[in-house]
Amino acid sequence: MAIEMLLENLEAELGEPVLHFVRPIVAFERSRRYAVRPLGIRYEPYASLESLDEPGLTFVVVPPGLLFPDYVYTVPERDVQELALDRLTDPADVQTLAVVRRRDVPVPVVNLRAPIVINRTLRLASQVVLDDGCGFGLMVPVDAGTARDKEAPACSS
DSSP states (O other), X not given: OHHHHHHHHHHHHHTSOOEEESSOOTTOTTOOEXXXXXXXXXXXXXXXXXXXXXXXXXXXXXXXXXXXTXXXXXXXXXXXXXXXXXXXXXXXXXXXXXXXEOXXXXXXXXXXXXXXXXXXXXXXEEEOOOOGGXXXXXXXXTTSSOSBOTXXXXXXX
16 A cells, blocks of 8 residues: 555654554644654653654643543444454554643543544554543543543443
8 A cells, every 4th residue: 555655664764653644633634644652761651642744743642541441432433444443353453542631730631532543553543533422521630530421321332
């Protein structure tokens, strides 16, 4: 595929894996290529998601399952197809990241309603918007202890 060849060339130049977003992150339509970079031992498990198309555009991200063991969801069928998740045989080839917001809030919050889902094998990614009925919020404090709004029903499969 042409996109895979472009990614391989860019990876060779940068010396690190490149993610291609099949749909851009909401409000950041000009950026489709990103690199995930560690923030250092002091900040683990947080990392940065840095745009390769717009210098300076960086998001702090975290695997939400590390903060919220109850964070379980079903990827919508449209996203399964776009990310070619149905071709994967090992669940470890799918990674989920949540965007962290630190500004204007007393405690950092994560967006659990729209996680970034990554096909690690093909290096494809997308910000996936989950069903509103799942009970996941847009601004869940990192120290909340649970991923779900206590009043909301569980996601349906």
